[in-house]
Amino acid sequence: GGVVGVHTGLILASNTESELASVLGHEIGHVTQRHLARMLASQKYDTFKNLAGIALALLVARSNPQLASGAMTTASAIGVQNQLDYTRDYEREADRIGLQILDSGGFDVRAMPQFFKTLQRGSRFAEGGAPSFLRTHPLTSERIADVANRVEQMPYRQVADGLEFQYVKAKLRAMLGTTQTAIDLFEQNISEQRYASAAAEHYGLAVALLRKSAWAAVEKELAWLKKNATPHPMIESLAARLEVARNKPAAAAEKYASGLRAFPDNRALIYGYAEHYLATKQATQAIQLVKTKQDLYVDDAYLYDLLAKAYSMQNKVLLSHQAQSEAYYRKYDLVRAIEQMDLAAKANDGDFYQQSIVEARLRQLRQMMGDEKKPKL
Numbered sequence: 001g002g003v004v005g006v007h008t009g010l011i012l013a014s015n016t017e018s019e020l021a022s023v024l025g026h027e028i029g030h031v032t033q034r035h036l037a038r039m040l041a042s043q044k045y046d047t048f049k050n051l052a053g054i055a056l057a058l059l060v061a062r063s064n065p066q067l068a069s070g071a072m073t074t075a076s077a078i079g080v081q082n083q084l085d086y087t088r089d090y091e092r093e094a095d096r097i098g099l100q101i102l103d104s105g106g107f108d109v110r111a112m113p114q115f116f117k118t119l120q121r122g123s124r125f126a127e128g129g130a131p132s133f134l135r136t137h138p139l140t141s142e143r144i145a146d147v148a149n150r151v152e153q154m155p156y157r158q159v160a161d162g163l164e165f166q167y168v169k170a171k172l173r174a175m176l177g178t179t180q181t182a183i184d185l186f187e188q189n190i191s192e193q194r195y196a197s198a199a200a201e202h203y204g205l206a207v208a209l210l211r212k213s214a215w216a217a218v219e220k221e222l223a224w225l226k227k228n229a230t231p232h233p234m235i236e237s238l239a240a241r242l243e244v245a246r247n248k249p250a251a252a253a254e255k256y257a258s259g260l261r262a263f264p265d266n267r268a269l270i271y272g273y274a275e276h277y278l279a280t281k282q283a284t285q286a287i288q289l290v291k292t293k294q295d296l297y298v299d300d301a302y303l304y305d306l307l308a309k310a311y312s313m314q315n316k317v318l319l320s321h322q323a324q325s326e327a328y329y330r331k332y333d334l335v336r337a338i339e340q341m342d343l344a345a346k347a348n349d350g351d352f353y354q355q356s357i358v359e360a361r362l363r364q365l366r367q368m369m370g371d372e373k374k375p376k377l
Contacts, residue, residue, distance in 0.1 A: 003332070004031065008172050013119065017165040018102070018111035025098030025105070025112075033093055088140075095147050108159045113148040120144065166197040167234045170204030174211070182208040199229035206238060210245060218242050233259060233266040240272055249280045265296055274306045283313040301330035317343075318350035322358055329365065338365045 004027045006020075014020035095112075103109050120141075174182050186205035188194075195201040206221035222242070225235050236259030243252035256273035263269060270293050277286035287310045290303050297303060304327035311320035325340035341362040344350075350358070 004028065011169055012172055012176075014115065014169075015118070016108070016111055016159075017161040018108040018159055019115035019118075020165065021105060021107045022098060022102055022112035022115050025101035026094045027098075028101055029094035029097030030090065032097065033090070091143060092146065095143060096150070099147060099150055103154060106157075106159065108157055109151050109154050110156070113144055113151055116144045116147065161196065163197065163199070163230065163232060164234070166200035167203050167232065170197075170200040171207050171234070174204040174207035179208060179211040183212065199225060199232075202229070203235065203238070210238070210242060213245065215242065215246055231262060233263040233269055236262065237266075237268050237272055240269075240276070244276060244279075249276070252276055253280075267297065267300070271302060271306070274303075274310075278306065278309055278313065281313070283310040286310040299330050301327045304330065316349065318347035318354055318358060319344075321347060322354075322361075325361075325365075334365060334369050338362070338369060341365055 004024065006024070010023060011020060014023075099109055099112055102112060170186075174186070176182060183205065186201055186208055190198070190201050190205065202221050202224050206218050206225070209217045209221065218238075219242070222235070222239055229235065236255065240252050240255035240259060243249075243255055253273075253276060256269060256276060259269045260266070260273060270289065274286045274289050277283070277289065286306060290307050290310070294300070294303055304323045308320050308323035308327060311323055321340045321344035325337045325344060328334075328337040328340060341358060344358045345355070345362050
């Protein structure tokens with residue numbers, strides 16, 4: 001598998017959800033085609049060829065220094081050119097697969113070439129501050145034209161943005177710059193009705209007002225959302241965060257509980273409620289909550305992080321290190337996963353059943369590490 005990271009700047013640069021999905025589709029294309037592994041393998045092969053070229057140049061240097069210099073330059077240039085060829089081929093392949101993913105996911109395929117053009121234009125005016133995506137995925141007119149030609153052969157589909165995308169983008173805008181600037185911008189947009197979603201704009205204003213600790217104003221925006229907007233977990237989470245900020249732990253707990261009754265599978269609410277339990281020294285309740293939700297998200301590293309903190313709060317050393325190990329394992333960090341599981345095995349504060357589970361898991365993790373170190377034929 002592979003990990004795809006999404007920078008906030010990319011979300012803010014996306015005018016539509018389909019534009020953001022086009023970049024994610026491209027990244028998924030890289031992962032499914034194992035481009036990183038293939039590139040590393042090709043680099044190893046190119047390194048052998050470059051070393052051979054340099055060795056030849058050193059032999060020639062004894063009789064003709066100028067010819068040797070040319071041979072070394074050629075060897076290096078061939079390596080660079082091969083790397084560029086690999087990169088271009090992989091980018092084009094990821095574009096094609098990303099387009100297929102975009103189409104099968106029900107998004108607007110025309111968003112891909114359009115967003116690529118937007119990113120390309122933006123990169124010309126931001127040499128040092130270009131988005132991370134552009135620094136690792138250089139866009140060329142040839143690539144954009146190739147995607148545009150493919151899109152022309154596909155049926156037209158107009159797709160509305162999802163409410164979650166609009167809320168997330170509004171939240172990020174609310175966290176940018178100074179608090180008052182963000183508030184003024186949202187208030188102006190609402191006053192002039194310049195928005196794609198009134199609910200998202202009011203939500204963003206509420207987030208900005210929360211930054212300012214303007215509790216009454218946040219309550220007013222939440223009341224508007226409750227009355228006019230479709231129920232959404234991000235609204236429930238914001239209502240709970242308001243009570244946390246006002247130092248009303250009982251009210252915050254009730255908001256999280258009611259939010260989870262409405263949206264029992266929402267991870268942001270699960271995280272927030274567990275964090276609230278930990279902040280109020282209620283480790284037992286945090287453990288109960290996390291354990292009831294772990295079956296839904298078995299690969300969620302953060303749930304194990306929360307569990308480790310809760311067990312540590314109870315001075316349960318074995319269980320704390322065991323949970324932390326599982327968190328590292330889900331973050332693809334086998335070294336730290338083994339370190340933590342080893343500490344769990346040495347804790348001596350668990351029962352026979354717990355000790356047996358930890359020791360068996362430690363052997364399994366060490367076996368995985370051994371398999372990783374074996375040369376791939």
